[in-house]
Every structure is written in C-alpha cells, then in structure tokens.
Amino acid sequence: MAAQVPRTAADSQPALGTAPYDHAHHVKYQDGELVWAAQGGDIEQPQGRVKRDDIVVVLKAPEGTPGYLIYSLAEAPEGEQPFKLSVLLAPQLLEEPLAEFLLADMPAHLAVQASHLLHVIVSTRSGTGQATAFFDHVLRPLLAALGLEAHTEPDHPAVPGSYRVSATQSPRTVRDFARSLGAVGTSGATSVSGNGKGSNVPAALTIVLLSGDGGVIDLLNGVGSSSSAAPPTVALLPLGTGNALFHSLHKPLYSAAEVAGASGQSPLVLGLRTLLRGASAPLPTFRASFSPGSRLVAAPEGIKAAVVAEDGDGDGDGDAHASDDEHDHPPIDHLVGAIVASYGFHASLVWASDTTAYRAHGAKRFGMAAAELLKEAHAYAATVAVRRPGSTEEELLLAPDSLNKPRKEFTYVLATLVSSLERAFTISPASRPLDGQLRLVHFGAVDGERTMDVMRAAYRGGEHVGMRWTTQTQSDGGKEIEDGVGYDAVDEVRVTVQEPDPRWRKVCIDGTIVELEDGGWMAVARSAEQRLRVLVDPSVL
Numbered sequence: 001m002a003a004q005v006p007r008t009a010a011d012s013q014p015a016l017g018t019a020p021y022d023h024a025h026h027v028k029y030q031d032g033e034l035v036w037a038a039q040g041g042d043i044e045q046p047q048g049r050v051k052r053d054d055i056v057v058v059l060k061a062p063e064g065t066p067g068y069l070i071y072s073l074a075e076a077p078e079g080e081q082p083f084k085l086s087v088l089l090a091p092q093l094l095e096e097p098l099a100e101f102l103l104a105d106m107p108a109h110l111a112v113q114a115s116h117l118l119h120v121i122v123s124t125r126s127g128t129g130q131a132t133a134f135f136d137h138v139l140r141p142l143l144a145a146l147g148l149e150a151h152t153e154p155d156h157p158a159v160p161g162s163y164r165v166s167a168t169q170s171p172r173t174v175r176d177f178a179r180s181l182g183a184v185g186t187s188g189a190t191s192v193s194g195n196g197k198g199s200n201v202p203a204a205l206t207i208v209l210l211s212g213d214g215g216v217i218d219l220l221n222g223v224g225s226s227s228s229a230a231p232p233t234v235a236l237l238p239l240g241t242g243n244a245l246f247h248s249l250h251k252p253l254y255s256a257a258e259v260a261g262a263s264g265q266s267p268l269v270l271g272l273r274t275l276l277r278g279a280s281a282p283l284p285t286f287r288a289s290f291s292p293g294s295r296l297v298a299a300p301e302g303i304k305a306a307v308v309a310e311d312g313d314g315d316g317d318g319d320a321h322a323s324d325d326e327h328d329h330p331p332i333d334h335l336v337g338a339i340v341a342s343y344g345f346h347a348s349l350v351w352a353s354d355t356t357a358y359r360a361h362g363a364k365r366f367g368m369a370a371a372e373l374l375k376e377a378h379a380y381a382a383t384v385a386v387r388r389p390g391s392t393e394e395e396l397l398l399a400p401d402s403l404n405k406p407r408k409e410f411t412y413v414l415a416t417l418v419s420s421l422e423r424a425f426t427i428s429p430a431s432r433p434l435d436g437q438l439r440l441v442h443f444g445a446v447d448g449e450r451t452m453d454v455m456r457a458a459y460r461g462g463e464h465v466g467m468r469w470t471t472q473t474q475s476d477g478g479k480e481i482e483d484g485v486g487y488d489a490v491d492e493v494r495v496t497v498q499e500p501d502p503r504w505r506k507v508c509i510d511g512t513i514v515e516l517e518d519g520g521w522m523a524v525a526r527s528a529e530q531r532l533r534v535l536v537d538p539s540v541l
C-alpha cells in the first residue's frame, strides 16, 4: 500500500487533522538545514528552515499535487505546546537530505488488517507526563497522514486503516492489556480488545508504546511465555525518564558527544523514524531467579499484580488468607527483565530513592538518596560467581589481594543486557543493540568519593571500564595492591548475600526491588524465551 496522503473531499489539502502546511517554491540544503522560500520569495533570504535532525519522514504528496511532504518535529519541553509537527510541501525531492527519509510504501508493521492489529498505548504518568500531548500533536496526525485513524472502543472490529489507542488509567493498565492478549497469534485467540469473544483473530500485533522502561517491563511480565503465540512487536517512543532500552537500542545512531551528554539529535525524532522505517527483531531478555524466602518489596503495581496473580493469593502456598505482609511483600522466585539486575549501590539507590519523602523532590530524589548512600559507603558482604561464555563451570570473582580467595565485599555488582541506563550513562560500552550478551560491571568496597568517580566516568561515554586504583590489603600488613572496575561478558551470574541487616539485601531487576534472605542468592541468566519483538533502526541489525 502506497503511503500517500489521502485526499478528503472537503479539503484540497492533505488530510492532516487541522495542521496547516507551508508551501515551498524553492528548496536548498545547506549546513545541515533545508532552507526554503515561497513563490516569489528569494531562496537567498529563506522564509523558513528545517534541520535535517528534525526530519521525521517524507511522503509523496497526494495525487494531483506535485511534490513531497516533509514532516519535522519541533520540541519545546518547557513551553505551552511541547511538540509541534510541521509539514512542508516541497516541489522536488532533494537527494540530500530527503531521499533517505522517503517512505514509499506502508511498512508491514503498520498495515492494519484482520490478521494484523495496531495498538497505541499512551502512558500518561511516564516521565514528565507528556505522552498525551505527544500523541495528540504528533503521533495521531502522523498516522493520519498514512491513512490510519484512531479509535478507542474495545469492541471495534479490526478494519484496515484503523488502530486502537488507549491511555493508561492506573499503574496496572499496561500489564492488564498485556495479559488480555492471551494468545494472540494462536488459533481461537481472543481479540486485542480483551473482550474474550474471539471476534478478531489477529495473527500479529504491533504495540506503539509511549512510555519509559516501566511500560516495556510491564508488557514483558504481562504477556507471559506462551510458546505457541507470535510475540507482539513493540515500537518504543521514549517518553519516560531514563528510557534505558530505547537509548541502548539507538546508541549507534547518536554521536559520541551525544552519548557523553551533549544535546543534539532528538530521541523522539529517532523513535518516530524507527516506527516508520524500522525492522522487527526479538527482544533479548534475562531471567533472574531468587532463593526461597525472597520477597518482592517494591515494584510498579503492574509487576506486583502479575506476581500475586501467578500465585493466586501471592503467598506462595495456596493459602487463601495471606497476611498483610505477604500481600505487601509477596514471595517471589523469578522475574523476567530486559535491562539490568543489580546488587549493591545501584539497587540500594533505586530502593532508597523510592520513599514518599524522596519522591516529593521529583527527579532530584536520586541525587539526594545517592548523597546519603555515598556518605555511608557500605561494603556489601557477598560472593559473586560467574559462568563465562561457553563454559559450564561457575567461578567466583576473586579479591585482588589474595591467592584464589573470593572477593567478599562489593560496592557495585550490575549485570546488564544493554549499554546505557540513560542516554548519557553508558554502563556497558561493549554492549551492542540486540547482542543478547549479559555483561557484568563490578568493583569492591571503596569510599563514596571513588564510587562517584566511577559513576562520573560512566557519564563520559563509559570511561569507568578499565579504571584502576590502589588499595590497601586488609591482611598482609596493609600492603598496597592494584584494584579497579571489573567488566566481564558472562552467561550467568549468581550473587549470594551475607548481610544480617535486610537494608543491604536488596536486589534490583529493571526497577523492581526484591529482598533476599541472609545467605540467599539471585541468579541471572539470558532467557531463551521470546516474549516480545522490538522495532529497531535497520542499521543496527
């Protein structure tokens, strides 16, 4: 299906909601910008400019109108209108920079038909709460330009050209939606409406998710592991705070300066380009297993509900009368993740910053909680065993000052499948999008200043890897020895904690906090299950 802008009978302009467009007579590309002048205007004194970085897509104008429509996004996060989708009708297609943005055909993952549905989820509380504005002012008009119209009714039939949009109403919305998918792609499946009537039998589903990492993790844990179903494909539009998965999948498209914190290419523009021209690939996931007695102590409601639902009443023994504590802190034996599993400073920070008192400080809460933790500089008592790629043997991470003795104190133990926890925080510089390799970043007990140095180096594009320092041995007369940040590719990692105080027995899996028992463990390994597929820029495949 050609991605031409449909004409409406009432209007000779392209059907683009109410958005007007500019009509260029001359266009020229210079210094990373498209400059244009209207009829009678002088191109040397352009009337308008479109930065190449802001171009989302180029569509052929509707039949009868010669030229091309250039869609670009302008953002003003603090402004009254945070997003503006602009359209410029240009008389010809300039090879540079426009050819690569031309969408000649409707991508298969957006082509709605009985066997393939499209669902947009707007997570209203993600990030700074701008997902709704982004949908209204950008995504809806853009999809309309492709001939796709939104509907909100659960029982709407799957007709070509119409997609369903839903906004989150509570922390459980995404997970409930994921669970309602049941067996999309299996015979006798229910429709994505979740009405259970089996009215539509979609073979495939694309979900456009306007959220941060939390939305993805809710989907991941909500869809379950139906082996026969075709996993839904997720298109991410990064409207959360950290957006670790999105930034990691798009890292090769950022410049080194952007990875080290400079502004520049808008992630939302990249997200829209991937939505329109991306390719779908399996999303690598890991399984974090926990020793008996482990409890979920802080989690987004969606995850909590999924854990409780798996166990009926959530207490792990089928007893219908779980205690309050068991409801608040249900037992848990595993979680599925896609980003990070950690113990030590990272897990404590996620846990400590999530109190009502800290939450009142908004995004500053992480800095405040970090300052407190760094002051304490707790040495986390644990042993860490890894299984290296291809090996069947577990080996303990060793202390630098002893012959084959395991390291017994850590500040940082973090296993990840992605490169970046924020766009500018490169925790695992060797990780490539979709490579599916778990990598472990770790270092021993150090003071707060050293931990800050390591974190700052991670904000400089991942320079913490390879950092070395000297430390004094506990034994051996306080001899000076070399230590530093460890960084290993692993197939599996097992952290066993030896901490009497539960405060230091927290582990973090993609934002969810689990408390282990003293002597308990967390084991993290790549999962073979395919729960979701994800759209990525074709260049990263």
Ligand SMILES: Nc1ncnc2c1ncn2[C@@H]1O[C@H](COP(=O)(O)OP(=O)(O)OP(=O)(O)O)[C@@H](O)[C@H]1O
Residues within 6 Å of the ligand: 123, 124, 125, 126, 127, 128, 168, 169, 170, 171, 172, 173, 211, 212, 213, 214, 215, 239, 240, 241, 242, 243, 244, 300, 301, 302
């Ligand atoms: N309408 C709503 N009412 C209550 N909670 C909501 C609502 N919509 C979304 N949420 C919750 O808000 C959280 C948003 O998390 P999400 O990860 O998307 O954003 P974030 O935390 O800002 O970003 P990131 O995880 O990337 O740093 C989720 O836990 C989700 O369940």
